[in-house]
Amino acid sequence: MSATMTTAATDHGHEAHGEHHAHHPFQAHHFDTMVQQFDSAKLGIWLFLITEVMFFSGLFVAYILFRVNYPEIFAYGHQFLDKTWGMVNTIVLLFSSLTMAWAVRCAQLGQQRGLITNLIITIACAAAFLGIKYIEYSHKIHEGLLPGALFSYDPNAHHGEGAGHDSHDSEHSTHVTGPMPARIGLFFSIYFCITGLHGIHIIAGMIAISWILYRSIKGHFGPEYFGPVDYVGLYWHLVDLIWIYLFPLLYLIH
Amino acid sequence: MATTEIPAGSGLVQPLGRSTAPDNFLTHTRGFASWALTLDHKRIGLMYLACTSSSFLIGGIMALILRTKLLTGNSVSWMSHDVYNHMFTLHGAVMVFLFIIPGIPAALGNFVLPIMLGAKDVAFPKMNLGSFYLWIFGAIFLVTAILAGGLDTGWTFYTPYSTATNTSVVLATMGVFVLGFSSIFTGLNFIVTIHTMRPPGMTWFRMPLFLWATYATAIIQVLATPVLGITLLLLICERLMGIGIFDPKLGGDPVLFQHFFWFYSHPAVYIMILPAMGVVSELISTFSRKPIFGYTFIAYSSLAIALLGFLVWGHHMFTSGQSKLASVIFSFLTFSVSIPSAIKVFNWLATMYKGSISFATPMCYALTFIFLFSIGGLTGLFLGALSVDVHLHDTYFVVAHFHYVMMGGTMVAFLGGVFYWWPKMTGKMYNETMGQISALLVFIGFNATFFPQFVMGARGMPRRYYNYLPEFQFFHQFSTFGSYVLGLGLSLAAFALIYSIFKGKTAPANPWGSATLEWQCSSPPPHDNFSQTPSVNHPYAVETQVYDPQLGGFRKDPNVVPLEH
Amino acid sequence: MTTAAAHTNHAHADHDDHDHGMGHAMPLSTLIAVFVSLIALTILTVYMSNIRLGSAEIFVSMGIATVKAILVAVYFMHMRHDKPLNILLVVFSLFFMTLFIAFTLVDSSEYQGEINAAGPFVIEKSATK
Numbered sequence: 001m002s003a004t005m006t007t008a009a010t011d012h013g014h015e016a017h018g019e020h021h022a023h024h025p026f027q028a029h030h031f032d033t034m035v036q037q038f039d040s041a042k043l044g045i046w047l048f049l050i051t052e053v054m055f056f057s058g059l060f061v062a063y064i065l066f067r068v069n070y071p072e073i074f075a076y077g078h079q080f081l082d083k084t085w086g087m088v089n090t091i092v093l094l095f096s097s098l099t100m101a102w103a104v105r106c107a108q109l110g111q112q113r114g115l116i117t118n119l120i121i122t123i124a125c126a127a128a129f130l131g132i133k134y135i136e137y138s139h140k141i142h143e144g145l146l147p148g149a150l151f152s153y154d155p156n157a158h159h160g161e162g163a164g165h166d167s168h169d170s171e172h173s174t175h176v177t178g179p180m181p182a183r184i185g186l187f188f189s190i191y192f193c194i195t196g197l198h199g200i201h202i203i204a205g206m207i208a209i210s211w212i213l214y215r216s217i218k219g220h221f222g223p224e225y226f227g228p229v230d231y232v233g234l235y236w237h238l239v240d241l242i243w244i245y246l247f248p249l250l251y252l253i254h
Numbered sequence: 255m256a257t258t259e260i261p262a263g264s265g266l267v268q269p270l271g272r273s274t275a276p277d278n279f280l281t282h283t284r285g286f287a288s289w290a291l292t293l294d295h296k297r298i299g300l301m302y303l304a305c306t307s308s309s310f311l312i313g314g315i316m317a318l319i320l321r322t323k324l325l326t327g328n329s330v331s332w333m334s335h336d337v338y339n340h341m342f343t344l345h346g347a348v349m350v351f352l353f354i355i356p357g358i359p360a361a362l363g364n365f366v367l368p369i370m371l372g373a374k375d376v377a378f379p380k381m382n383l384g385s386f387y388l389w390i391f392g393a394i395f396l397v398t399a400i401l402a403g404g405l406d407t408g409w410t411f412y413t414p415y416s417t418a419t420n421t422s423v424v425l426a427t428m429g430v431f432v433l434g435f436s437s438i439f440t441g442l443n444f445i446v447t448i449h450t451m452r453p454p455g456m457t458w459f460r461m462p463l464f465l466w467a468t469y470a471t472a473i474i475q476v477l478a479t480p481v482l483g484i485t486l487l488l489l490i491c492e493r494l495m496g497i498g499i500f501d502p503k504l505g506g507d508p509v510l511f512q513h514f515f516w517f518y519s520h521p522a523v524y525i526m527i528l529p530a531m532g533v534v535s536e537l538i539s540t541f542s543r544k545p546i547f548g549y550t551f552i553a554y555s556s557l558a559i560a561l562l563g564f565l566v567w568g569h570h571m572f573t574s575g576q577s578k579l580a581s582v583i584f585s586f587l588t589f590s591v592s593i594p595s596a597i598k599v600f601n602w603l604a605t606m607y608k609g610s611i612s613f614a615t616p617m618c619y620a621l622t623f624i625f626l627f628s629i630g631g632l633t634g635l636f637l638g639a640l641s642v643d644v645h646l647h648d649t650y651f652v653v654a655h656f657h658y659v660m661m662g663g664t665m666v667a668f669l670g671g672v673f674y675w676w677p678k679m680t681g682k683m684y685n686e687t688m689g690q691i692s693a694l695l696v697f698i699g700f701n702a703t704f705f706p707q708f709v710m711g712a713r714g715m716p717r718r719y720y721n722y723l724p725e726f727q728f729f730h731q732f733s734t735f736g737s738y739v740l741g742l743g744l745s746l747a748a749f750a751l752i753y754s755i756f757k758g759k760t761a762p763a764n765p766w767g768s769a770t771l772e773w774q775c776s777s778p779p780p781h782d783n784f785s786q787t788p789s790v791n792h793p794y795a796v797e798t799q800v801y802d803p804q805l806g807g808f809r810k811d812p813n814v815v816p817l818e819h
Numbered sequence: 820m821t822t823a824a825a826h827t828n829h830a831h832a833d834h835d836d837h838d839h840g841m842g843h844a845m846p847l848s849t850l851i852a853v854f855v856s857l858i859a860l861t862i863l864t865v866y867m868s869n870i871r872l873g874s875a876e877i878f879v880s881m882g883i884a885t886v887k888a889i890l891v892a893v894y895f896m897h898m899r900h901d902k903p904l905n906i907l908l909v910v911f912s913l914f915f916m917t918l919f920i921a922f923t924l925v926d927s928s929e930y931q932g933e934i935n936a937a938g939p940f941v942i943e944k945s946a947t948k
Contacts, residue, residue: 030375030451038841039902040377040450046905047442050912051480057916058484058514061923062499065510068924069931073505083865090861098854101845101895108844148504149496183505189497193488230842230897237896244887247861248880252868449904477915509930513923564915568922577929580922 026225038227045231049238052201056242059194063249066186077187078253079176080145082136086251089132090243096125097240100209104233107216107226115221115229119213122236126206133199140188147192151185191250198246201239208232278681282781293379296779298386299365300679303672305389306361307748309352310665316345318741321703321734327722338720339406340421344396346409347426351433352393354664355522358529359475360385360440362671363468365679367444369772369783370462372790373451376443385439388432395429398422408718410519413500413511417492424493427486434479434486437525441475444468455790459553462770462793463546466553467532470560474521474528478564482518485511509575516567524563526660527627528556530667531598534620537670538602540768541617542609545794548601555594562591569638573647581640588638595631599624614766615689619670622697626662630655633708648718651711654704662700669696669747676751677765681778682758688750695743702736762807767799774810791816843900853894860887 024034031037067074103118105111144152155176212232215221221229279296289297320341323333333341368376376382399405403422407415416423448461448469489511491497498504500511539546546552568576568584576584602624611617633655636642646652677683706729711717715726722730764773770793775784791798795816799808864883872879892898898906 040446044446053912055480094857105844148498186505241888245884577926580926
C-alpha cells in the first residue's frame with residue numbers, strides 16, 4: 001500500500017463518518033449525499049446498458065430472421081470462422097471480466113495497487129481480443145469473404161495461396177464442405193456488422209478503462225468513492241455478455 | 255380579457271415585492287462562455303428552446319413555400335419537381351427530429367422538470383449539456399445534407415429508394431443518428447432525476463402530471479431510440495458497402511427496414527404527444543382553478559400509452575406487404591391505444607366541469623389542443639382499421655391526421671407551455687390580448703389548412719405529389735390560405751413573447767395561481783432553484799393559492815388547509 | 820495515525836457487509852469460482868458443437884450461453900446485491916427485445932415466400948438444398 005493511498009482512504013473515512021453535509025471532494029453540488037450520487041449514477045449506467053441491449057437487438061433480429069429463412073448460408077458460412085480463435089477470444093474476454101470485477105472489489109476495499117494491476121490486465125486483454133480479431137478479419141478480407149455485394153470469394157480457386165497470412169489457413173480453406181449457397185454474402189454482412197459493432201464497443205471500453213486507470217493512479221478511488229470503476233465495470237461486463245452470445249451464434253453452428 | 259382573477263396582463267397592478275430579485279439564473283453569471291458551458295438545467299432548457307424554435311421557423315417557412323406551390327396543380331417555374339421533393343423531405347426531417355421530438359421534453363422539460371420536482375438540477379448536468387451539443391451537431395449534419403445535394407427520400411428513409419438515390423442520405427442519417435443520442439441522454443437524465451432526486455415529501459403520487467408524462471416519454475426515448483440508431487447505421491453500411499440486409503437482390507428484406515424504422519418511429523410519435531398531454535394537464539387544472547380530475551388515471555394512462563405505443567408499429571405497414579396475421583394483431587393493438595388517450599381527454603373535460611375557467615393565453619392553447627387532438631386521434635382510428643387504411647394510405651388524409659396530432663397536438667401544447675412558463679423563464683409578462691389573438695388565429699388557420707386535407711385525402715389525393723387534378727384545386731387553395739393565417743398566428747405569438755422581453759411587465763412569482771413547486775420560487779428562479787427547501791403539497795391544491803393584489807400574483811395562504819385529493 | 824488507521828479499517832470491515840448503501844464487495848473466492856465455471860461452460864459449448872444434435876443444437880448452445888450470461892450478470896455485475904429497480908429495468912428491456920424479435924419474425928416468415936419467388940437466386944438456392 002502506498003503512502004498516498006493510505007491518506008486518501010483515511011480522508012474519505014473521516015468525511016463519511018463526520019457530519020452529513022461535509023462534502024466529499026467528488027460529490028457534485030446538486031446531490032445531498034454520496035449515496036444519492038452513487039444511486040443516481042448506478043441507475044444511469046443501467047439505463048445506458050439497456051440502450052446498448054436495444055441497440056444490439058436490431059442486429060439480433062436481422063440474424064434470427066436470416067438464420068430462419070436461409071439456414072444454408074449459416075451452415076456454410078460458419079466454416080470460415082475459426083473455432084479455436086473464437087474460443088481463445090472468449091476466454092480472453094471472460095478473463096478480462098474477472099479482472100474488471102476484481103478491480104471493482106479492490107476499489108471498494110481501497111486496495112490501490114490491486115486496482116491498478118487489474119485495470120492494466122483488463123486493458124491488455126481487450127487489446128489481445130482486438131489483436132485476434134484483426135488476424136481473423138485480415139484473413140477474411142484477404143480471401144474476399146466480405147459482406148453482401150463485396151463478397152468475392154471463389155470456392156474453386158482457393159487452396160491456401162493466402163498461406164502465411166495467418167497460421168490457421170488450413171482449417172479455413174481446406175475443410176469447407178458443400179456447394180456455396182447463394183446469398184452467402186449475407187452471412188458475412190451479419191458477421192461483420194455484429195462483430196464490428198462489438199469491436200467498436202471494445203475500443204470504447206478500452207478508452208473508458210484507461211480513464212479509470214488514470215484516475216486510479218491519481219488516487220481518486222477508495223471505499224467512499226469507487227462509483228466510476230463500478231460503472232465502467234458494468235459496461236465492460238455487458239460487452240463480455242454480448243460476446244458470450246455471439247460466439248455460439250456465429251462460430252458454433254451446424 | 256382576463257378575468258379578475260388573472261389581472262396580471264391587464265396592467266392595473268404594479269408588481270411589488272420580488273420585482274428586483276437580487277440574483278437569478280439569468281444574472282448569476284455573465285458572458286458567452288457562462289452560457290455555452292453552463293451546467294444549469296434552466297439555461298440549457300432556454301438554449302434548447304431557442305434552437306428548437308429556430309428549427310420550427312425554418313421548417314415552417316418550408317411548409318409555407320410548399321403550400322404556395324400547391325396553389326396550382328401545374329408545374330411552376332420557380333420550383334422544380336426535385337426541389338419540391340427535397341423540400342417536403344426536409345420539412346419533415348427538420349420538424350420531426352429537430353423540433354417536435356426535443357421540443358417539449360428538452361426545452362420545456364429541462365427548464366421545469368427539476369424545479370417542479372424540488373431538485374437543484376437534473377441528475378447528470380454534464381450529460382445534459384452534452385445532449386444539447388449533440389443536438390447542435392445533428393442539426394449541422396442535417397444542414398450539411400441540405401447543402402450537399404439535399405435529400406428526397408421523405409423523412410422515413412425507406413429502402414430500397416434510400417439506398418439508390420444519389421442525394422446525401424448518409425449525411426442526413428448521420429445527423430439523425432446523433433440527434434437520437436441527444437434524445438437518449440435527455441430521457442436517461444429525466445428517468446434518473448425523477449427516481450433519485452425527489453426531495454422528502456415528493457412521493458410519486460405528489461408529482462405533477464407533467465412529470466409523469468415526461469417520465470413515460472423518457473422510457474420510450476431510452477428503449478426505442480437505440481433501435482433507430484442501429485437502423486440508421488445499417489442503412490449507412492448498406493449505402494457504403496452494399497451489405498444487402500435490406501436489399502432483396504442480395505437476399506435481404508426491404509420490409510425489415512420498415513419494421514426497424516417504425517419500432518422506433520411509432521413510439522417516437524408518443525415521445526411527441528405524451529409531454530404535450532402533460533403540459534395540458536397542468537394548464538387545464540391551473541386555469542380551471544380546480545384540482546385535476548382523476549389524477550391517478552391520467553398518471554397511469556401516460557405509462558399505458560408509453561407501453562402500448564411499442565406494440566403498434568406495424569400499422570404503418572398495412573400496405574407494405576406485411577403479413578395479414580401481423581396486420582390484424584397490429585390493428586387490434588392500435589385501437590387499444592385509444593383507450594388511455596381517451597381517458598385523458600375525459601379527465602380534462604371533467605376537470606373543467608364547474609371550474610372557474612379563465613381564458614388566459616395558455617388556456618386558449620390548451621383548449622385548442624383538446625379540440626385538435628381529439629380530431630387527430632379519432633381520425634387515427636379510421637387509419638387503424640385495416641380495410642379503410644387500404645383506401646386512405648398515403649393520401650392527404652394521413653397527412654391531415656398526423657398534422658392534427660403532431661402540430662395541432664404537440665406544437666399547440668408546446669406554445670401553451672411556453673406562454674405558461676414564459677413569466678417563470680424570463681421574469682416578464684407578455685401582452686395577454688396579443689397572446690389570445692394569436693391562439694385564435696392559430697386555431698382558425700390550423701383548421702383551415704388541414705381540414706380540407708381530410709376531404710381531399712378521402713377523395714383520393716395522394717400525398718407528396720407535385721401536381722394534382724383540377725378537382726382538388728379548391729381544397730388545395732383553401733388549405734394554402736389557411737396556412738397563411740396559421741403563419742400569421744404563429745408570428746404574432748412569437749412577437750408577443752419577444753416583445754415582452756423588452757417591454758413586458760415584471761412577472762410575479764406565481765401569476766397563475768398554480769400549486770406546483772416551480773411557482774414557489776421567484777421569477778426567474780435563482781441559480782439553485784430554491785433558496786430554501788420547498789414544502790411539498792399536493793400539486794393541484796389550487797385552493798391554497800390566494801390572489802394577492804400587492805404581489806400582482808398568487809401566494810400560498812397558510813390558513814387554508816389543503817383538501818384531501 | 821492510530822485513529823486514522825482505525826478509520827480505514829472500519830471502512831474496510833463495513834464494506835464486507837452492507838454499508839453506506841453503496842454496493843457490496845464480492846468475495847474473491849466467488850469471483851474466481853464464477854470465472855472457472857465460465858471457462859468450463861465455454862469448453863463444454865465448444866465440445867457440444869462437435870456433436871450432431873440436429874434441431875436441439877441451437878437450444879443447447881443458447882442455453883449454455885444463457886447460463887454464462889446469468890453468471891456474469893449475477894456475480895460480476897453484482898446484480899445479486901443490486902437494487903430491485905435496476906434488475907427490473909434489465910428484465911424490462913429483455914422483454915421489449917423479445918417483443919421486437921417476435922413481432923418481426925411473425926411477419927417476415929409469412930411473406931418470405933414472395934421474396935423468394937421474386938428473388939434472382941431461386942434456382943441456385945434450390946440447387947444447394
